[in-house]
Amino acid sequence: MPDAPPHENAIPTLQDVARRAGVSTATVSRCLNAPQQVSAKTRDSVMAAVNALGYAPNFGARALAAKRTNTFGAIVPTMRNAIFAEGLQAFQEELGAHGVTLLVASSSYRPDLEADQIRALVARGAAALLLIGHDRDPESYAFLEKRQVPYVITWAHNKGSGKTSIGFDNTRAMADLTGEVIALGHRRLALIAGERSTNDRARDRATGVAQAMAANGLDPSDLILTEAPYRPDAGAAAFGDVMARLVPPTAVLCGNDVIAAGALRQAHAMGLDVPGDVSITGFDNIELAGLLSPGLPTVAVPHRDMGRGAARTLVDLCNGRPAGREIELTAQITWRASLGPAPDGP
């Protein structure tokens, strides 16, 4: 008995297209996946049927049969601000050039959520993953190894981690910036760090400040160190606390630009002159940093290079090609007006 004609409002399948074009399903499949193997005449009539029916292949069935999904995943801590957006965009663009689509998830800086999302993305067919930073449950790493899902760690570079990564040295970048601050005569420094317990980048940046102090003859234990989530309001509050001290710092380093933006706003609210009374620095060089006034000096992170490089690395890995492990990129200091000489210089 011949198949019934497709119901008026049913989603068309390969079968429907084949029937309408008067060919086999194999031919339709080839038209879509390897057009050069099909005669122009057949191809035209098949494509006409495809368009008439509004056919689109079923992803699940395709992945199941072909054993490949052409899908990678990325998990970033947040999409609320621009910190990772630029790199993600570059990642996506490069993947697109290789015919790979992207699945995104955001973990809200919560390791437990990230662990769930790693499993969810893999279950959803992500053949490779972009991850931010090294800090995560060993079980997550074990899971990825067992499933043989290639992954690349970005936004950080820890020599000898043994994991594929493409990033920059957060410690060194922050040490460089701190060195410049000290060179301007600042002696009383404060750092509003990100949450270090769950964030290796935040930890590394704090380490960088201490290293630079030690290297420049200052006592790292004199650092006024406080911690805040990566939000402007938290940065503002922390800045207020720090400046309320009996002997306030002359320079406040911030764990990232978002915290620094909050600090700067708070400085304005307190009637402080920046950088006359106090200097403020950021980290990441998101667009915001150049729009504030005074502009935020910061560390320009190689957003796009990391995204693009991560994509290439994963594509190579998935094709069995060896990919460069532990690629280190450089982060450059960007000077802007909210960093000036110490008011009570040497």
Place this chain on the structure above:
Amino acid sequence: MPDAPPHENAIPTLQDVARRAGVSTATVSRCLNAPQQVSAKTRDSVMAAVNALGYAPNFGARALAAKRTNTFGAIVPTMRNAIFAEGLQAFQEELGAHGVTLLVASSSYRPDLEADQIRALVARGAAALLLIGHDRDPESYAFLEKRQVPYVITWAHNKGSGKTSIGFDNTRAMADLTGEVIALGHRRLALIAGERSTNDRARDRATGVAQAMAANGLDPSDLILTEAPYRPDAGAAAFGDVMARLVPPTAVLCGNDVIAAGALRQAHAMGLDVPGDVSITGFDNIELAGLLSPGLPTVAVPHRDMGRGAARTLVDLCNGRPAGREIELTAQITWRASLGPAPDGP
């Protein structure tokens, strides 16, 4: 002949779990999807096997067999700045509460790319879609209707469009803001609009300015109207052009906060006092607007309500429940310091 033991490094399947637990695949499937239908004893041994093997279900196979993907999609114009991030986050959170995962794509404000992405997301199993604005190729709409994919249009509300939407009236919101500007004595107004040809929100906002002028006894044709992509540098350039006129405006309205941020920076660069010499307004109320100094007065868009509402609407639609069509939310003016009385007030 019994099946061979699974290869050391193969991805475990239901079959493998079943074999290891000594039950059928049906039972394993039930343990995962309807645990209450399985005896506690069996369940325990099955779950032990699941964990031992690191099993995770294959999404494609599951979607194929169950005919549902539990996946929705969203296509936004950009992820580079925060304009849509907040709403997207709320959308995702609400979907998560319903057990639905989210597929995101960004179209770079390009309608042609958006059309491709609509097809790609549907092919990838998106059972419903969130879209921004009404402007798009009729073919895209036809495709969605034919495939019976529910969609909701956000960020805009055009009465009588006949499409399911949840948003606010861009025209009215901009008219309200313009009315306030005029009430402060401004008579020479400029508008740096977004790209109107492909963006109904940009068009509506420009219309709103004209309406408010007419309603307040000004001639809309006196509006100094220019257009710029939604980027700070483009906003800065446009602002420079506008202020270089023989008779510059006393207030520059901007199509969104990103343009306005560029305009504000350019004003500083030109040594203009804001709002003493010229007032500047934005639109969207992204975080940035409150961090700049002077702060940007803007229209606070109901980001989270739109995201959450869109999620609920789509979940309802997918469950065959009727969903409110054309929901209108309100957008509120947020006052900040870069809007002041006209310098040459009446």
Place this chain on the structure above:
DNA sequence: TTGTAGGCGTTATCAG
């Protein structure tokens, strides 16, 4: 160049 047919990993409908 085209068609045939087997199988991918799950779910769901039946019996037992």
Place this chain on the structure above:
DNA sequence: CTGATAACGCCTACAA
């Protein structure tokens, strides 16, 4: 409560 078994939509040798 559990086990066979037939789909699900597509890809891909293999044959013709």
